[in-house]
Amino acid sequence: MARTVGVLGGMGPRATADFFQKLIDLTPARRDQDHLRVIIDNNPGIPDRSRHILEGGEDPTPALVATARNLERAGADFLVIPCNTAHHFLDAVRRGVRIPVLDITEVVAQRAADLERVGLLATRATVVAGLYQRALARKGCEVLTPSEARQELVNRAIFAVKAGDLGDRVRSWVREAGQELLERGAQALVLGCTEIPLVVDPADWQVPVLDSTALLAEAAVREALGPVATEPGVIAAFGE
């Protein structure tokens, strides 16, 4: 029996929908009944993560924890959060529930383990909070972040996607920021914000593109279908 995926979503809704679609596409299935049970709480009312990190706006932690608990109560066996910036609050979410919560930065870092230097396209808050710098340092991989002017373009693009604008102008902002990172020696680009894949064509670049949404979906499918537990007590219970 596969485990039920809980999706702490709504940050933003388009990124959550993209995650859900990628999860479906990555699930081996020939009929409805082969697919995973996925419970999504798309809760866009969670206060702005970036604003809290950068300007001390309302703390999203209580809403994040409440939404995580709602998913646990509804039957999720583990949680994913298809929003990179929200991972600044991951420890609090993990303390708030009894089920595992995957770490999107760790999932991406595992894929970047063989690289020396990657470029990061993410919210300014994710960059300032150092989420990817820490996760990738553990793999011996350096993170290049955009210059101030290019980071501003990336941020503008992310908030444009949240407003429903996926147009060419928005795409060009992301392309320009990525190009700068490649010129400075990035061997790959990390799409470290789940809005970014919605305005990026990986074919635009000659280097590997690590899409955090797709990698989290892949990890969720593995977690849902994989061996039920490594904890001895739980395995024993299954053997009964």
Place this chain on the structure above:
Amino acid sequence: MARTVGVLGGMGPRATADFFQKLIDLTPARRDQDHLRVIIDNNPGIPDRSRHILEGGEDPTPALVATARNLERAGADFLVIPCNTAHHFLDAVRRGVRIPVLDITEVVAQRAADLERVGLLATRATVVAGLYQRALARKGCEVLTPSEARQELVNRAIFAVKAGDLGDRVRSWVREAGQELLERGAQALVLGCTEIPLVVDPADWQVPVLDSTALLAEAAVREALGPVATEPGVIAAFGE
């Protein structure tokens, strides 16, 4: 405060994802916080609706009701079911929860009220159960259903989509069935199965195409954002 949408999903998952995307696209929003809270229980393990209706396979009613109750407990203020065939069991679902459950066939029928004759592309089970024939008869609109050979093509297409095949061959089956209905005098085509819009380009036809997924999403946005209640006590509470 907008109402929370509950989505009884997984029938199939791709149709649920399409519904979610259309709901997002139809919501007036400039930032995450303007979007609707949407709780989705994508439960693809619900037994096959068509098989039960046509061959007496396992009854999906208990799983449908349990999933509806799970959404109600998780905070949904009303429910939608982005699966037409599942509406054969709508009365049981409605009896199982205290919150309203929208009726996809009623939503489509409202849009077809001015028409005399529409063609129906749906599962054989939806056709046999007469779901649209009843809903549209109440509006004085006649339903044309495909010949046996074309119905077989439509069914094959629906189960191909569930298996992840959205290719040209599958699209041509649906086109052929739709063409037959137009030749027999249909003034519009009802996409009365939520898998069908995934393999239909409305531009293929010269007549209006009533996409049940999109119309249900539109109705859900109205229900979520509309006047909170017609019940006098509740209105009074808002006036305080």
